[in-house]
Amino acid sequence: MYRLRTSLAALLLLAATLPVEARDYHYSDAHLHYVDFFQESDGMKSLLQAMDKGRIDHVMISGIPVAKKWHEDEPKRPRYYAGDDAAAYWYSATDVLVAAAVKQLSDAQRQRFHPFLSGFNPNDKNADAHIRRMLELDPGLWQGIGEVFTRHDDLTALIDGDTPRANNEAMGRIYHLAAEYDLPVLLHSNITSKRERNPLYLQEVEEPLRNHPHVRFIWAHAGSSMEIHRHQTKMDFLLSTLDRLLGSYPNLYIDLSWSVLEPYLLDADGKPDRRWLTLVERYPERFMLGSDVVGRFDGLGDYLSAYDPFLDALPEAVARKVARDNFLAVLPMKHRSAKEQAQVQADRPGR
Structure with missing residues (x-):
């Protein structure tokens, strides 16, 4: 009996010291911009290569709804929207660029791409x-709306015109259209300003959630931003607000793209x-x-x-739902197989 107990203890100790088998994830990128703020891109060939290398099966692909101006008074072209104080302006042709890039793909390749419309002014009641x-x-090309820029750090101040709000009348008309076409909406709306340590702008997101229950809203960055973090490091109210x-x-x-990864999902030591x-x-x-690459x-x-x-924790x-499947489940029903449609119809909230 003693020998049996000793052998069992040795086996348990060995099992505890063996490395845990690594999970081989495949991903969906729920937040990717095909072009940058100057409407330029590395191109579809480069994107496909990066997807294959990174085990990314599917991507949400959109343009950038604004273009950064190279002002007459600036001797050097800025590299990013925050490169200087020149304005940005709403740019509808971004969707034309995305559509052209997707249409050049083979049928098999196109199955991996899920284009979202973004080239409109969210303050304009003509936008819908x-x-x-x-x-x-x-018909059938576009599978969602967004990323819609409403409150977006310093970019908001640079865009010509009034500050967009997620709960304004123009956006309300867009939400009705999204429900009609069964399109999810990826919405960028900061939960607060750079300096207010409270959910200052929460009502601008919560009101559409309440008034449009048949629209699937994807909240970009969970309402966070790197610019907010630069000023207040971490929003202590974010987790409890999301839970509610x-x-x-x-x-x-919730889109967990990069500004949520740190300092929220992982601590300073990289632990969950x-x-x-x-x-x-x-x-x-x-x-x-989401990667939010531009x-x-x-x-x-x-x-x-x-x-x-x-994910490993x-x-x-x-983990596999978060890494890949949850994004696919918010897409329009007609873009899924009959079996998937039945499952999603049974599981999808807000339907």
Whole structure:
């Protein structure tokens, strides 16, 4: 008996010291811009190569709804929208560039791309009519709306015209159109300003969630931004606010793109935050990953594999939903197989 117990103890010790088998994730990128703020891109060949290298099966692909102006008084062309004080302006041709890039692909390649319309002014009550025309020009091409820029750090101040709000009348008309066409909406709306340590702008997001229950909203960066973090490091109210919203609005989905990874999902030592793990486990179908790259695709896979420590701390089934499947589940029903449609119809919140 002693020998048996000793052998059992040795086996348990050995098992505890063996490395855990690494999970081989495949990803969906739920937030990718084909062009940058000057409407330029590395091109579709480069994007496909980066997707294959990074095990990225699917991408949401959109343009950038504004173009950065190279002002007459600036001797050097800026490299980013924040490069100087010159304005940006709404740029509808961004959708033409995305459509042209997707249309050049083979049928098999196109199955991996999910184009979202973004080239409209969210302050203009004509915007829904423009979006409808774009949908009718290319039936079946567009699978979502966004990324819609509303409150967006210093970019908001640079864009010509009034500050867009997620709950203004023009956006309300767009949400009705999104429900009509079964299109998800990827919305960028900061939860607060750079200096206010409270959810100053939360109502601008919560009101559409409440008033448009049949629209699937993907909240870009969970309302966070790197510019907010530069001023206040970390929003202590973000986790509790998301918990309440997810419990109250089954049509809300969260894009965990890069400004959420740190300092929220992972701490300064790269370890997962247990509170965020608990939140994702509580709502396992409601979170997705995004790179938020803008026209440049080198290292694309690294942006998504950076989430692996957080994913590895989740139950494997939940981790694979977050890494790949949850984004696919918010797409229009007609873009899924009959079997997938039946499953999504049964599981999808807000339907």
